[in-house]
Amino acid sequence: MDASAVAKQFVDFYYQTFDSNRQNLLxxxxxxxxxxxxxxxxxxxxxxxxxxxxxPFQSVAHRVSTNDAQPTPSGEIVINVTGQLLIDxxxxxxxxxxxxxxxxxxxNFYVQNDIFRLVYA
Amino acid sequence: MDASAVAKQFVDFYYQTFDSNRQNLLxxxxxxxxxxxxxxxxxxxxxxxxxxxxxPFQSVAHRVSTNDAQPTPSGEIVINVTGQLLIDxxxxxxxxxxxxxxxxxxxNFYVQNDIFRLVYA
Incomplete structure (x- = not known):
């Protein structure tokens, strides 16, 4: 399994879905x-x-700056994304x-853990 | 196991060690x-x-802004930290x-996966 390839495909799909219809993330x-x-x-x-x-926003666009992935010994994939959000x-x-x-x-791969934070610079 | 308590203790210890003598992270x-x-x-x-x-720096200080942790089904703990670095x-x-x-x-807990990124704002 190529963790980076899975991560690239997943992250692209996740934010496309988030930005078009969040309900479809279910x-x-x-x-x-x-x-x-x-x-x-x-x-x-x-x-x-x-x-x-x-x-509380109507429209959102995620722009991915970095996407790093690693396998874990239990066969999971851990991903860290950094990027920009454009809201409304x-x-x-x-x-x-x-x-x-x-x-x-x-x-299929599914999301077991998800941690989101804004970075205030 | 309280993932947040483990994460707090680990992250404090990790950056204290990083900022005083990186070799001691081994x-x-x-x-x-x-x-x-x-x-x-x-x-x-x-x-x-x-x-x-x-x-390539002589001295560094990590300041943690946020520290979020979750357990995984395989008994691991996933942590995301955001913060500031003061270099030299x-x-x-x-x-x-x-x-x-x-x-x-x-x-003991050890670091299985570690992903570090600067965030350019």
Missing amino acids: PLYRPTSYLSFEGTQHAGANDIVEKLVSL GESNPQFFTQTFVLKNDGT | PLYRPTSYLSFEGTQHAGANDIVEKLVSL GESNPQFFTQTFVLKNDGT
């Missing part, structure tokens, strides 16, 4: 998944996607970092 | 560990610490993000 999480979003904790696909859908058409980006742990259910 | 890694440092790949405790010791006494901080996966060897 199949990427499972009942065992965790999200930490700016310090708040959410568990399970339904709670996680409810949180993401409730974020504003021209001043916000900077963010996001950590994912992807796990394979036998057929 | 016991925190194992032969199976990985480091991605600004996009370069290093594997195994010796190569990883050699890289960290070779970084400069007053303008650089911003960074670092992702760790900690694994327990039965007695």
Whole structure:
């Protein structure tokens, strides 16, 4: 398994989906998944996607600056992304970092762990 | 296991050690560990610490802004840190993000995965 290739494909798909229709992220999480979003904790696909859908903006665009991935001994993939967020058409980006742990259910990778933080510079 | 408590204790100890004597980070890694440092790949405790010791600054201080942690189903702990770096006494901080996966060897937690990136804002 090439962790970097999986990470590239996953991250592209994740943000395309996030930026077009956040509700469609639901199949990427499972009942065992965790999200930490700016310090708040959410568990399970339904709670996680409810949180993401409730974020108070109409439109968002993620621009990925870096995407680093490594395998773990248990066959998971850990990813750290840095990038910029453009919210509601504003021209001043916000900077963010996001950590994912992807796990394979036998057929597909899903998001086991997800930690999101804005970076205030 | 309280992932946040382990993460707090680990991150404090890791940066205290990094900022005082990087060579002393060696016991925190194992032969199976990985480091991605600004996009370069290093594997195994010796190569990883050699890289960290070779970084071209005399003094460094890490200031942690956020430290988020979650457990994984395989009993690991995934951590995302954001913070500031002050290098060689400069007053303008650089911003960074670092992702760790900690694994327990039965007695202690060690660093299985480590991804470091500066964030350019």
